[in-house]
Amino acid sequence: MAKLNVNGRTIDVAVEDDTPLLWVLREQIGLTGTKYGCGVAACGACTVHVDGVAVRSCATPVSAFTEAQKIVTIEGLAPAGTQHPLQKAWVELDVPQCGFCQSGMLMAAAALLAQTPKPTEDQIRAEITNICRCGTYNRVLAGIKRAAEGGPATSG
Amino acid sequence: MTTESTLSRRGLMATATAAAGAFTLGFHVPLTRSAVAQGAAPAIPPEVNAWVVIRPDDTVVIRIARSEMGQGTLTGLAQLVAEELECDWAKVTTEYPTPGQNLARRRVWGNFSTGGSRGIRESQDYVRKGGAAARMMLVQAAATAWNVPAAECSAANSVITHTPTGRTTTYGRVAEAAGRLTPPENVPLKDPRAWKIAGKSVARLDTVEKTNGSQVYGMDLTLPGMLNAAVRACPIFGGKVRSFDAAAVQGMPGVKRVVPVGDNAVAVVADTWWRAKKALDALPIVWDEGPNANASSEAVAAWLKEGLDAPEAVVGNRAGDARAAITGAAKRIEAVYAYPHQNHACMEVMNATALWTADRCEVWTPTQNGEAALAATAAASGLPATQCDVHKIHLGGGFGRRGAVHDWVTQVVLIAKQMPGTPIKMIWSREEDMLQGRFHPVTQCKLVGGLDAQGNLVGLTMRISGQSIVAGTFPQNIRDGRDPVVFQGLNASGGEADIGYTIPNLLIDHAMRNPSVPPGFWRGVNLNQNAIYLECFIDELAHAAGKDPLAFRRALMTNHPKHLAVLNAVAERIGWGTPAPAGRFRGLAQTHGFGSYVAACAEVSVSNDGKLSIHRIVAATDCGHAVNPQQIEAQIEGSFVYGLGAALHQEITVKGGRVEQENFDTYPSLMLAEMPAVESIIITSGGFWGGVGEPTIAVAAPAVMNAIFAATGKRVRSLPLKHADLRRA
Numbered sequence: 001m002a003k004l005n006v007n008g009r010t011i012d013v014a015v016e017d018d019t020p021l022l023w024v025l026r027e028q029i030g031l032t033g034t035k036y037g038c039g040v041a042a043c044g045a046c047t048v049h050v051d052g053v054a055v056r057s058c059a060t061p062v063s064a065f066t067e068a069q070k071i072v073t074i075e076g077l078a079p080a081g082t083q084h085p086l087q088k089a090w091v092e093l094d095v096p097q098c099g100f101c102q103s104g105m106l107m108a109a110a111a112l113l114a115q116t117p118k119p120t121e122d123q124i125r126a127e128i129t130n131i132c133r134c135g136t137y138n139r140v141l142a143g144i145k146r147a148a149e150g151g152p153a154t155s156g
Numbered sequence: 157m158t159t160e161s162t163l164s165r166r167g168l169m170a171t172a173t174a175a176a177g178a179f180t181l182g183f184h185v186p187l188t189r190s191a192v193a194q195g196a197a198p199a200i201p202p203e204v205n206a207w208v209v210i211r212p213d214d215t216v217v218i219r220i221a222r223s224e225m226g227q228g229t230l231t232g233l234a235q236l237v238a239e240e241l242e243c244d245w246a247k248v249t250t251e252y253p254t255p256g257q258n259l260a261r262r263r264v265w266g267n268f269s270t271g272g273s274r275g276i277r278e279s280q281d282y283v284r285k286g287g288a289a290a291r292m293m294l295v296q297a298a299a300t301a302w303n304v305p306a307a308e309c310s311a312a313n314s315v316i317t318h319t320p321t322g323r324t325t326t327y328g329r330v331a332e333a334a335g336r337l338t339p340p341e342n343v344p345l346k347d348p349r350a351w352k353i354a355g356k357s358v359a360r361l362d363t364v365e366k367t368n369g370s371q372v373y374g375m376d377l378t379l380p381g382m383l384n385a386a387v388r389a390c391p392i393f394g395g396k397v398r399s400f401d402a403a404a405v406q407g408m409p410g411v412k413r414v415v416p417v418g419d420n421a422v423a424v425v426a427d428t429w430w431r432a433k434k435a436l437d438a439l440p441i442v443w444d445e446g447p448n449a450n451a452s453s454e455a456v457a458a459w460l461k462e463g464l465d466a467p468e469a470v471v472g473n474r475a476g477d478a479r480a481a482i483t484g485a486a487k488r489i490e491a492v493y494a495y496p497h498q499n500h501a502c503m504e505v506m507n508a509t510a511l512w513t514a515d516r517c518e519v520w521t522p523t524q525n526g527e528a529a530l531a532a533t534a535a536a537s538g539l540p541a542t543q544c545d546v547h548k549i550h551l552g553g554g555f556g557r558r559g560a561v562h563d564w565v566t567q568v569v570l571i572a573k574q575m576p577g578t579p580i581k582m583i584w585s586r587e588e589d590m591l592q593g594r595f596h597p598v599t600q601c602k603l604v605g606g607l608d609a610q611g612n613l614v615g616l617t618m619r620i621s622g623q624s625i626v627a628g629t630f631p632q633n634i635r636d637g638r639d640p641v642v643f644q645g646l647n648a649s650g651g652e653a654d655i656g657y658t659i660p661n662l663l664i665d666h667a668m669r670n671p672s673v674p675p676g677f678w679r680g681v682n683l684n685q686n687a688i689y690l691e692c693f694i695d696e697l698a699h700a701a702g703k704d705p706l707a708f709r710r711a712l713m714t715n716h717p718k719h720l721a722v723l724n725a726v727a728e729r730i731g732w733g734t735p736a737p738a739g740r741f742r743g744l745a746q747t748h749g750f751g752s753y754v755a756a757c758a759e760v761s762v763s764n765d766g767k768l769s770i771h772r773i774v775a776a777t778d779c780g781h782a783v784n785p786q787q788i789e790a791q792i793e794g795s796f797v798y799g800l801g802a803a804l805h806q807e808i809t810v811k812g813g814r815v816e817q818e819n820f821d822t823y824p825s826l827m828l829a830e831m832p833a834v835e836s837i838i839i840t841s842g843g844f845w846g847g848v849g850e851p852t853i854a855v856a857a858p859a860v861m862n863a864i865f866a867a868t869g870k871r872v873r874s875l876p877l878k879h880a881d882l883r884r885a
Contacts, residue, residue, distance in 0.1 A: 016409060016431075023430035027384075032376035033369015035552070037503055038586045042820040045503060074369035083367075090367045094359055094786060097794060098226030099366030100373060100503040100552030125829040131820060133503050133553050134226040135797025137831040139790070 003067040006031070007076030010067060017063035021055075022046045024062045025073060033074035033103045037131070044130030047104035047111075048073050054111035074103035077110060085147040086110055095143045097134035105130045109144050118148050202335045204293055206253075206264040207237055207286030210331035214314050216243045218287075220250050221258070221265035222275040223524050224362060225551035225558070226794075227849045228787035229275035231360045233283055235783055236276070239354040240287030240345065243327060244314040250361060255526035256545030268526040271559040271677055273750035273847020276783055280845055285343045290334070292343065297334035298325050348781050348842070357786035362550070374507045374522040374549045379579035382509065383412055384429035385571050386436040387582055389421035391591045392813035393672045395446040396420045405435040414439065415574045423571050429583050445813060448672040453809040456598060456671045457494070463621030463667035464492065464602040470636075472643035473655065473664040481615030481661035485606025489700045491693055493603070494874045495685035497673055497808035498596035499815075499823060504552020505589040506564040509581040510572035512537060517544045517569060522551035524559035532562035536569035555798070556677035560629045561594050587818040594676025595808055597623035601689040606661075611701030613712060615661035618646070618689065624668050625682070628675040642666050644682040645747045645854065646690065649716075652751040652846075653683060655690070656719030657712035673810055679798055680853035683749035688875070691745040691858035696871060705744055705862065706732050718778055718841065719746055722755040725776040725837045730757040740771060743862025745855040752846030753778040753839075758832070758859035762867040766883035770800065770832040770860055778839035779846035789836040791848045796834055799856030801826035807876050 002013050006029060013028040020039075025031045025048070034057060037045030041059035048057045049072040050065070065071065078084040083091070086109050096102045105128070112119060112127045119127070124144050132140070203209045209217035218237045224230035234250050258265050266282060291311055298316040299306040302323060309318050314327045348355060365371035390396055400422045402414035410431035417423050422441055426432035463469075482488055508521035510533075517537035523529040526548045534541040546565075551558060568582040584592070599622030606615040624639040633640065644653040646664050655664075678684070698708035706727050713720040723746040727733075736742055739761045746755035759772040775792050782788055805824040809816045817823040857875065864882060865871055872880040 016434075019430055023428065026376075027428040027430060030378075031369070032372070032378075035373075035504070036375065036583070036586075037505075038820050040586075040819050040821055043503070043825075077368070087367045091359075091363050094363055094790070096226075096360075096363055096366035097228070097790060098503065098551060098553045099362070099371055102366050103369050106367060125831075128828045131503070131825045131827070133501060133555070133798065133801075133825060135794025135826075136790070137797060137826075137828045138793050138834060140828065141831075 002062045002065070004062070004065055004071060005067055005069065006071045007073060013062070015062060018061045021048070021057040021060050021062050021065060021071070025057065031073045031075050035100055035103055037101065037104070042131070043101070044108055045101050045104040047107040047130065049107060049111055052111065052114055054108045074107060077106065084110060085150050086113070086143060089143040089146040089150070093139050093143050093146065095136050095139040097136055101130055101132045105132065105140055109140070113144070113148060119144065121145070202332055204290040204331055204334045205286060205339060206261065207283060208241060208290035210327045212328045214244065214247050214326050214328035216241070216248045216314065216327070218248055218250050219253050219265065221253060221268050222279065223268070223270040223526070223548055223551060223554070225270065225524060225554035227275065227791060228360055228784060229270065230362060231358065232276050232783040232787060233279065234361060235354045235358060236280055236284050237287035239351055240284045241291045242311040242313065245353050245358065247314060248361065252548045254545050254547055255530040258527065259530070259541060269528070269559065270524040270554070271556055272681070273849040273851065277751055277845035277847050284345050288343045288345060289339050292340045293334040293337045294327050294330055296337055297330040301325070301330065301333065354783050357784060360787065371550060373504055373552045374509070374520065375504055375552070375583055377509050377520050377549065377581060379509060379511065382579040382581055383425050383427060383575070384432050385423045385425045385568070385580050385582040386429060386432035387417055387421055387423040387567055387571070387584065388436055388441065388588060389592050390443045390445070391815070392443065392445045392449055393451070393674060394448045395813070396444040397422055398442040398444040400442070401440040405439045408435045408438065411435045413575065415571055417567050417570050421567060423567070423582065425571065425575065425580060429581070433585060448813040451672045451813045452811050456810070459671070460598065460600045460621045460669050463669045464600055464619050466621070466667045469619060469665035469667040470638045471663070471665045473646055473648050473662060475659065476661035478615040478617045478661040478663035482604055482606035482617065485614050486609045487607040487700060489605045489607070489697055491603050491696055491871070491873055492600060493689045493692065494600045495598065495688065496875055497598045497810070498678060498802055498806045499590055499593040499808050499817070500555040500557035500676070500678055501590070501820070501823060501825065502551070502553030502555060502557055505584045505586055506557070507581070507583040508565050508568040509579055510568040511579040512569060512572040513576055515539070515543060517572070518547065519565055519569065520547045520549055521565055522549050522554070522558060523562065523565070524551065524554045524556070528560070529562050529565050532565040533569055536566045537573060555679040556681070557594060560677055563592070586820070590818050590823060591815050593808070593815070594674050596678035596684070597625050597675040597682070598671065598673070599623060599685050601685070603689060603693040605693065605697045607697065607701050611703055613659055613697055616659050618664040619667065620665070621667045622669050623675050624670060625675045625677055627668065627670050629677070637668065639666065639668065642682055643686070645686045645749050653749040656716040656746055656748055657694070657709070658715045659712065672813070680850045683747060683851065683854040684799070684802070684857070687745060687747040687854035688858045688861065691747065691855070692861050692871070692873070695743070695862045695865065709744070709746070718753045719748055721841070722746060722753045722776040722778050722839065725839065726755045726757040726774045729774045729835065729837060730759065732757065741863050741866035743859045743864070743866055745858035745862065747851065747854050749851040749854060750847035751780070751844060752848060752851045754851045754855050756852065756855040756859040758863045760860060760863040760867055762864060762882050764884065766881060768864065768877070768882055770830065772833045772835070773859065774835045774837065775852055775855070776837040776839060777848060777852060778841050779848050780840065780842055780844040782838050782840045785838050788838050788848045792836045792852050793834045795850070795852035796856050797826050797831065799853035800830070800860065803857035803860060803875060804830070804877050
């Protein structure tokens with residue numbers, strides 16, 4: 001049994017301690033926006049925020065988290081009915097292709113902007129290490145720049 | 157990047173988001189058991205024709221037969237229908253008909269196959285006619301209601317106007333009557349020059365859902381009462397399951413069943429996938445490793461090397477007498493290139509959900525070919541296809557893996573069949589996805605060229621040795637030992653993948669060598685390695701002739717104006733012939749594939765310690781007609797990610813009969829840090845329709861490899877480039 005704070009709600013989940021946070025989010029809580037890509041923290045499709053910091057949830061057991069830690073998923077990146085500046089930029093630039101990596105991409109980008117509101121291109125290139133196989137990188141880059149120009153972005 | 161958005165429906169989507177807090181746009185995915193039971197065509201409202209449904213509120217539902225996997229075909233095909241329909245683009249939504257419905261309606265939606273960059277180019281004619289016919293029926297229905305000749309009425313933006321009186325009505329009001337009319341026989345189409353929706357950089361129809369986690373992929377599907385399955389097939393190609401000890405894991409949390417899957421795999425079914433996977437990892441399985449247990453990439457390479465000089469080969473393209481011309485040439489140049497196995501590595505691993513009962517089998521899966529998935533479902537279910545159906549779900553990447561072979565669909569049905577009435581969602585682990593791939597074929601190529609005293613190319617032989625995708629997937633299509641797609645980009649003129657050079661004496665042939673690693677159609681297919689072989693060797697010949705690589709090519713291309721036009725476009729844009737920025741060097745490549753002409757010029761630098769940086773690529777595509785330029789640009793950019801990832805990093809090796817790379821840590825992709833700036837030039841010379849999802853991949857590697865030579869004087873002839881020592885000699 002674990003108690004988690006996810007997108008502002010406190011949730012009890014009955015799982016084995018070694019269950020990765022990713023699968024708790026997807027299978028116990030029903031938040032399927034966070035994706036399974038590799039299971040070894042190599043691709044970033046599973047990225048969520050824990051106290052505002054990007055964390056790859058596929059390789060972190062649920063037992064590593066306490067109720068005091070605020071976990072935010074793509075579904076909670078912006079308050080209901082609103083869009084995070086990155087989500088706006090993503091729509092304006094038609095960033096996603098297949099879209100499967102984009103939840104993680106957006107969460108990684110949001111954590112970057114929360115920490116570094118005006119990143120340089122080199123910083124973006126160094127910090128965004130999520131894999132996109134369709135090849136949206138240049139629009140991801142443009143989307144982060146556009147969101148950064150639009151004012152300070154806040155992490156959900 | 158194109159930012160044109162005059163026809164954007166972003167405003168609409170944002171409004172829908174804000175108002176409803178949920179996403180009503182997008183695909184209808186029948187999730188309930190009652191929907192499953194219905195199975196047949198959608199209930200109400202009635203369709204105008206197979207392609208167009210118009211609801212009373214004027215919402216336009218356009219049916220899309222091809223699969224959306226990121227390439228934008230959903231939006232592009234909808235644009236083509238909407239263009240002829242003369243509907244309000246802001247009111248357009250889309251849905252997939254099922255392959256079962258297509259079967260029941262005598263394939264009214266044509267081919268579902270989504271590969272070979274064919275989505276738009278092979279369906280553009282009939283989908284446009286579908287839109288035009290629907291428009292004609294809507295206008296006729298209004299004219300009949302008004303008791304006026306249809307010729308006095310016009311349609312625009314979903315509104316029909318009777319011109320003499322100014323009366324108007326909307327599509328939504330006449331759609332039901334229109335659907336009862338006999339479809340017109342003669343359906344003229346617009347000149348593309350008159351397009352208002354097609355040809356424009358409209359926003360994709362499927363973006364918002366992909367930015368907030370609400371897009372449902374196959375992996376995300378949930379059905380009432382569903383259980384989850386993790387599966388493991390014998391990691392050695394051709395091996396089988398000898399035994400497994402179900403009792404060892406039966407008591408683990410959540411485990412429901414441990415079942416065989418065919419003769420080569422085992423699945424654990426549990427309440428959650430994670431628990432199924434954990435039990436599967438703990439399950440003792442004894443494999444019968446079969447005949448390929450000693451297969452290795454080294455042995456394959458040696459076998460292919462032997463094929464480079466083997467006496468027997470199938471000729472793909474021949475002119476004059478190449479061997480004699482080379483023998484008599486002033487200068488002889490020879491090189492051997494090699495291209496490895498590679499995995500598609502879709503971001504979303506293979507997965508499917510199945511519900512089997514004694515009289516019906518339904519599957520939900522991301523697939524590039526719903527009809528092939530239906531055939532696999534029927535075969536595995538033991539039921540006729542008429543009692544089966546497949547519900548297509550947006551793909552988290554396809555790249556060819558989800559098209560020709562539906563091995564994962566077979567598996568899920570075989571599992572579900574052992575648990576009648578219970579929906580089973582099967583998800584492969586990434587490791588399973590890597591080990592059980594259908595891999596980019598492995599080949600080597602020996603090229604020999606002869607130059608005369610003036611440095612003109614008088615003869616060229618090109619021997620490809622290696623794997624045939626067709627032999628491994630559709631062996632019935634091999635005729636007289638010939639694989640019809642192995643010569644992609646090297647064929648004589650007149651097809652969709654022709655060589656762009658006129659060489660007086662030419663011999664291109666193939667010595668087929670099929671190792672145990674199963675091949676698959678991998679985005680770009682055989683054009684990938686063929687363009688590397690030819691375009692890098694042409695560069696070698698130019699260098700040997702002491703000529704500029706652009707000038708050397710141009711001299712061979714006078715009979716190939718469309719190939720030449722894209723090459724000239726990139727050369728002009730990058731400033732070929734003028735100095736590159738300090739420390740940077742340029743390389744060119746061009747080819748023809750999937751109906752389109754493509755070229756690229758790469759600008760790279762190589763540091764003293766051999767580190768490659770790809771700074772800028774200019775790419776040109778002549779695809780005849782451009783349906784959505786900003787999405788073509790996205791495909792061009794994506795092609796460089798896919799092509800450069802393959803060129804720089806990706807290689808599947810086999811040892812002891814099994815793949816050695818099991819995840820992204822040992823099978824790296826291109827990363828944002830490595831991504832060059834890409835400038836796209838889209839040429840629409842008209843008169844043909846070319847694909848855009850794949851051809852540019854083929855010029856990514858050779859343009860960079862030729863630039864590396866310019867930078868270092870080193871010819872890299874074996875992929876991936878990570879093995880090459882690029883330090884200056």
